[in-house]
Amino acid sequence: MVYIASDTRYDKMQYNKCGESGLKLPGVSLGFWHNFGDISSFENMRNICFTAFDNGITHFDFANNYGPEYGAAERNGGRILHDYFKNYRDELIVSTKAGYDMWKGPYGNGGSRKYLLASLDQSLQRLQLDYVDIFYHHRPDPDTPLEETMGALATAVTSGKALYAGLSNYDGAAMKKAAAILRDLKIPFVINQNSYNIFNRGVERNGLLEEARNEKKGVICFSPLAQGLLTDRYLDGIPKDSRIAADPRFLRSDAVNEDYLKKARALNELAGERGQTLAEMALAWVLKDSTVTSVLVGASRPSQILDNIKALENTRFTAEELKKIDEISLGIVGK
Known part of the structure; x- marks a missing residue:
């Protein structure tokens, strides 16, 4: 089959700059962490990508070890990009990462020059691309000098295999040091990827949001729905068809406890007062801060893409x- 993208794909999507750079990302980006491994339906993966792009989602986010198995999301995504999106490559932002465990031996994880550049070459092969738009270091590595890791990102950019550098899971202090190194190397470091949602305020406490504002860098947030806890999925407990018990990548069943139910139901009530679902409000809450460029959403079916985009209608x-x-999420409710 031949894919022809919708002529109206840019009509409603909101695009935000990554800090002071010229790069813009859609307010909602598509993450390939879940649902793009070898245990998923290729037809469904393909249709999720079609729906995303048809509705203005121009950013597809990968990592080397997304699966299962490791590399599967890039391999399946690469097939989709090659077979259906060749004519739209210049309209897409494709990102990938390296930093966590990927292959056996001493060179298969961390932040060494050896690992990062070898991993990028492998990612490009799986993605069937000549370059990625953003290459991230996926996590800080205390065993590798920061200068070496940032130097590897610099090589990725100067070699033409990546257009921009990004950092993921860095706190504010580490990001500031990394930014200074990349600035001296004249490398376009534009964005930080971190977990952030109503229940997880880590980037508020560790200085990342503050330093991103100071350094004029963008922030893209993963797990904005707390892996489903900020949806209506678990308001009555764990459904019988839930993946929690069957798939260890997802939530632990003990996360759905009485304290969670009290908070989630209170948040759901507030969302209803705003005319939103709990998921829409949770996404809008992350996007309320102008430092946040985009939220990464996963999807197990195309309709979820459309549901998530609705959050952009009201982020105030x-x-x-x-x-x-704040009172609900910090546990004051009911006391």
Whole structure:
């Protein structure tokens, strides 16, 4: 089959700059962490990508070890890109990462020059691309000098195998040091990828959001729905068809406890008052901060893409709403 993208794909999507750079990302980006491994239906993967791009989602985010098995998401994504998106490559932002465990032996994880550049070459082969738009170091590596890791990102860019450098899971202090090195090397470091949602405020406490503003870098947030906890999926407990028990990549069953149910139901009530679903409000809450460039969403079916995009219709919150969300998420509700 031949894929022809919708003529109206750019009509409704919101695009935000990555800090002070010229690069823009859609407010909602598609993550390939789940649902693009070898245990998933290729037809469904393909249709998720079609729906995403048809609705203005121009950013597809990978990592070397997304699967299962390791490399499977890049391999399946590469097949989709090659077979259906060749004519749209210049309209896409494709990102990938290296930093976590990927292959056996001493050179298969971390932040060494050896690992990062070898991993990027492998990723490009799986993705069937000449370059990625953003190449991230996936996690800080205390066993490798920061200068070596940033030097590897610099080589990725200067070699033409990546257009921009990114950092993932760095705190504010580490990001600031890395930014200084990359600035001296004249490398376009534009974005940080970190977990952030109503329940997980780590980037507020560790200085990442503050330093991203200071350094004028973008932030893209993964797990904005707390792996489903910020949806209506678990408001009545764990459904019988839930993947929690069957798939260890997903939530632990003990996450759905009485404390969670109390908080989630209170948040769901507030979302209803705003005319949103809990998921829409959770995504909108992350995007309320202008430092946040985009949220990464996963999808197990195309309709979820459309549901997530609806969050962009209302990302404004009153001071009272924000106060109430804080009170609920910090555990004050019911006390």
